[in-house]
Amino acid sequence: MISQIFILSSKGDHLIYKDFRGEESKDSISVFYEMVTALSGDQPPVVMVNYGFWGDLMSGLHFIHVRQGGLYWVASTKTNPSPFTIIEFLNRLAALTKDYCGSLSEKSVRMNFALIYELLDEMVDFGYIQTTSTDILKNFIQTEAVSSKPFSLFDLSNVGLFGAETQQSKVAPSVAASRPIMSSRGEQGGKNEIFVDVIERLSVVIGSKGVLMKADIQGEIRIKCFLPTCSEMRIGLNEELSIGKSQLKGYSSAVRVDECRFHQAVKLDEFDTFRILKVCPSQGEQTVMQYQLCDELPCAPPFQLFPSVEKDYVNRSVNLSMVLIFLKLRCDLPPKSTALNVSITVPVPKGSTSMSQELSSPDQTAELQPKNKALLWEIPRFPGGAQLSALFKVDVPGLSSASLLEVGPVSMSFELPKQTCTGLQIRFLRLSPTQTGLSQRWVRYVTHSDSYTIRI
C-alpha cells in the first residue's frame, strides 16, 4: 500500500505531493531528500528509514523512487509491498505524465500540476492502485495539458527523434510523437496518428582480439497512439520469425529471438501461424511486445575497432612522455545505412595533462576529460562500410610501462536509425476497415547501444 507519492525536482523542490493514508507527515519529503543526497553518486531505488534514527515517528518507512526526466518520483510505504509493484507503478506514472503533458521535465510537471493531481486522484485511492489504463483514465481527466514547447529555430534544424533525419520524407518529424495525447481535442485536432516503434538495445563486449564475447539484444515494439478510439489493429511481423533455440530452421535467413513476452491485451491467435499480433491500442504509449536474443548476433557487430597503443618519449631527460593511441574504427553496417551520434570513450592513464589529435574530418571532435581519466571522440555521422581513423597523442608525465594497461576498455555509444539488429521487421500495419477517419501510420526502427565495450 502506498502511503504518499511525491515528485521532487533534482534540487529538492516539491512539485507534487499527495498523501493517501495520513500515516506520515509531510516531513518525510525532506527526510527522503536528505537520505538520497547524503552520499555522492546515485542511490539505489529502495531506501529504508533507519529504526529510531528519525524518532519513532518514521520507523519502518520505506521510500522507493525512480528517476525519470531529471525528477525524483517517490512513493513511501509503511507496509511491505513488492518493490517491483511500486517501481513499475512509478514508471507507469511517469509514462502517463509524459503522455498527457507531451514531455517529461521539471517545467512540464510544474505547468501541469493540476492535471497530475487529477491523474493521481484516479490512479490511487487509499494507497491501493486503482487503474493506470488510459482508456479508463481519459473519462475522468478534465484538465487540458499546457504544452511547454516554445517555438525555436533549433527544433527545426534538429535531427529527429532517435536521430532520424527530418529531411527524409519517409520519417515522421521528431516532435510529432512528443505532444500531449489529449490535445487532439483542441485546436490541433485532426491528426490521427499511430506510431509503431521497434526499439532494440544492444549490449556487446568484444574481447581484445576482436572476438565477440557477449552480445545481448533487448528489443520491444512500442505503440504510441493518438487516435481517441481505435479498433483492432493487426501488426504483421516477419513470417520467418522463430522463437526459442529449438525452432531453428535449416536456412540461415530466419529471424530468431530467444524469448518474447506480450502485453496482456495482445491477441495471439494468429501469431503461431502467421506471426500477426492483434491489438486494440488505447490512447498513449504502450509496449506490446518485448523480446530478447542472447549470445548470438545474426549479423556482425556494427563496429570493429583496431587499436594500437604505444609509448613515446619526447624528452627522456625531463621525463616528458606521451602515449600514442591510434584508433581505426570500421562500421560494418550495410552501405545504405548510417550510425548517428557515435561517441567513443577511451580511458587514459592517470595524470594525463593534455592531448593533441589528428582526426580525419572537421565535423568530428575529440577532447580530453581529465576528471574522468578519459578521452572522448565524437562522430556525428558514420556511414556504413566506412572506416575512420584517429591519432591521439596524450601527454603523461612520469609514464611507466604499466600505465599502458590503463588504456582501455573502450566504450561506445551510438544510434542506428532504420535498423534492427535481430532483423525483426513489421510487414504491415492494418487498421480494421471500420475505423473512421483518415489515420496516419508510422513505423520506425532504431537500435541504441545500451553498452558497447571493446577491450584493448
Place this chain on the structure above:
Amino acid sequence: MPYLGSEEVVKELRRALSNPNVQADRLRYKNYITKVIRYMTQGLDVSALFMDMVKASATVDIVQKKLVYLYMCTYASDKPDLALLAVNTLRKDCADPNPMVRGLALRNMCNFRMPGMTEYIEQPIVAGLRDKASYVRRVAVLGCAKMHSLQPNTEIGRDINELEWCGLLVDLCDVFISCLDSHSDGTHSLQMKDLDSWAQSEVLTFLLRYRPRSDDELFDILSLLDAFLLSSHAHVAVATLRLFLHLASAHPTVQADALLRTSAPLLATCGAASRELRFAGLCHVQQVMRSQPGLFGTHYKRFFCGYSEPSYIKFRKMEILVELVNDENVALVLEELRSYCTDVSPELAQAAIAAIGRIARTYSEKCLDILTGLLGLKQDHITSAVIQTFRDLVWFCPQSTAAVCQTVGACVDSPQDSEGKQALLWLLGEHGDQISSAPYVMEGYIDGLKTELSSAVKMELLTAAVKMFLCRPAETQDMLGRLLHYCIEEESDVCVRDRALLYYRLLQRGVEETRKVVTGPKSDPSMSVLTGRQEEPISDTDVTLSSPDDAEEEISLSLGPPLSHETFEKMWLDLETLHRQTLGFPRPRAAPDTLQAALQLVKIQTLAFTPGDTVPWKAYIYTRSTETLILAELLQGDQQAPGSDESLVVSVKQQPVNQHAIRGFVSVLKSVLQTLNVDTL
C-alpha cells in the same frame, strides 16, 4: 519549508479570492485557486484560506472542484471545525446527478482524517454502495476501508446482504475478492485473467494469508496460478513466485521448480530498460541464489556491467558474479572483473579488486596473477585495495601465503591510505619470516612515525614490530627499541601509548612469554561458521523475498551478563513459546565442549545439555539481542514432540517480544549447527 513573507502571500490571496470582481470572472478565480494549491504543494501553510476555499467548492467546474477538495483534504485535520462546514457541500455533491461528481465528493469526504467524521460519512457510504454507477460503488467500498481505519470497530453496511456484497466486490475487482473467496466454500473462482496487473499482484499478496485445507486444494491453487509465473509484468511474476514459495513451504521440489521457471522473467528484468527495475531484479536474483546457487551459472554474461550503469547496479552485479563463479566461467568472469579494476571511480575499482579476492579463495592461482599485475599500475587506491585483499586472502586461505608473501616482498611502492598501511603492516608482522625485505619496509614506517596521523596505523605498527622481533630479532631489535621509546615518551594518543607500554612490559617478562601472548594461530578454521555461506533451504527465502529492504538487517547477538540456572528455569516456565521450528537436520555429533565453543563464538550461551547419546537429547541455550533476551530449547528424539525423532526441534521464548530478533537468532543457530554437522561427518 516556510517561505519568507508567507503571510503577505496568504493575505494577498485572500484579498483576491474574496474580491467580487474576481469571483465573477471564472477563469481568474480558478487561476487564484490553482495558485493556492501550488503554494500548498511547495510547503507554504495556506490553511488560513480555508473559508474562502470552501466557498469556491460550490461550482459546476469539475476541475476547480477537484482542486478545492484536494485543498480541503490536506487541511481538514488542522481545521476540523471549519471542515465540518464543508461537509454539507460535500454531502450535497454526493447526491449530484453526475456520477463523477458523486464519486469525487464521496472519495474526498472519506479522506477527511478527523475525529467525529464517521457519523457524517456513514450514510453517504451506504448510499454509495447501492449506487447505480460502478465508479461510485468502487469509491464507496474503499470508503468503508477508510472509515474502518478511522474508527476500527465500526460496522458498516449491516443492512446490506451478502449477495449484494458479492456483486460489489466482483464489480470492484479488488483486494477483497480473494478475501471473500477464501471464506466461501473453497470454489476458487479466481477470475484473475480479467483483472489488470495491479489488481493481480494485490490479490496474490492477499492470498498469502490463506491457508489451504488440504494438499489437493493447495495444488489446485498452484495450478490455477501457474501461468502467472511467466507474466510479462515482473511484479506479477514475482508476487506469484512469492505465493508459490509460501504455499508450498512443505514441498521443496515444487519450490525449486517455481524458482527455475521464474528465472527467465527475473533475468529479463535484470536487463530491463528502467534501471530501478534492473536493481530490483538483481536483488531478487541474489536472494534466489542463496538457495539455488547453480541456477544462474550459465547466464553469467548477463551480469557483466554496462559502462553507463549507475554504481549501485554495478556493485550488485559484481556480488552476483562472485557467487556464480564455477569451473567453466571463471576465466571469463575474472577477465571481466579485471577490466573494472581500472575504473574511474575508486570505490568501484576497489570493489572489483575485493571481488577478485573473494574468487581467489577457490581459484587462487589465476586471481593472484591478476592482483599482482594490478600492483604494477602503481596507483594508490589500487595498491591499497590489493594489499587489503591479500591480507584477507591469507587469513581465509592459508595455502596461498607463500605466493602472497613473494608478491608483497617484490612490491616496491607502499599504500598511502591508513587502511592499506594497516593491511601491509599486518602482513609484514604475521608473515615477516617469509618476506625477506620486511624489516626494511618496516623501518621506513618507523622512521616516518612523526608524520603519521592515524593512531590505528601506529597500533598496527607496534603489533607488527613485536611479532617481527619474535621471528627476526637481530634485524628488528634496534628499530623496535626506537619505536617503543617514541610511542611511550612522545606519543600523545593514549591508546597508542598504552599499547606500547603493554608490549614493553610484556617484553620485560621474556621472549617466550611474549610469544605465547602475541602469536596466535595464523588462521582460524572455525571462522567458516561466520564466512562460509550455507545453502539455505528455500523456505527461508519467502520471508525476505519481495521485501523492499535493501538487505535484511543483520541481527546482532550479544552475551551480556550470565543467567543463573534458577533464573533461566523460572523464566522458561513463565514465558510462552513464541516460535517452534523443525530444523531439518539431526543434532551435531560434536564433542560437548566443541558445541559450546562454537555457540559461544556466535554469542550464544549454553546453559545445560544432556550428555552423549541419551534420548531424548536436550539443550538449553540463551542469548541477548538489542534489548531482548532469547531463551531456546533444542530437542531431539522426544516422543511427545512431533517431528523430533529425526531432526532437531527448536523452541524459542523471548522477553520482550521481537520477531525480527527471533528470525535472526534461528538463522544464526541453524548455520552454526549445520557447520558443526558438516565438520563432524
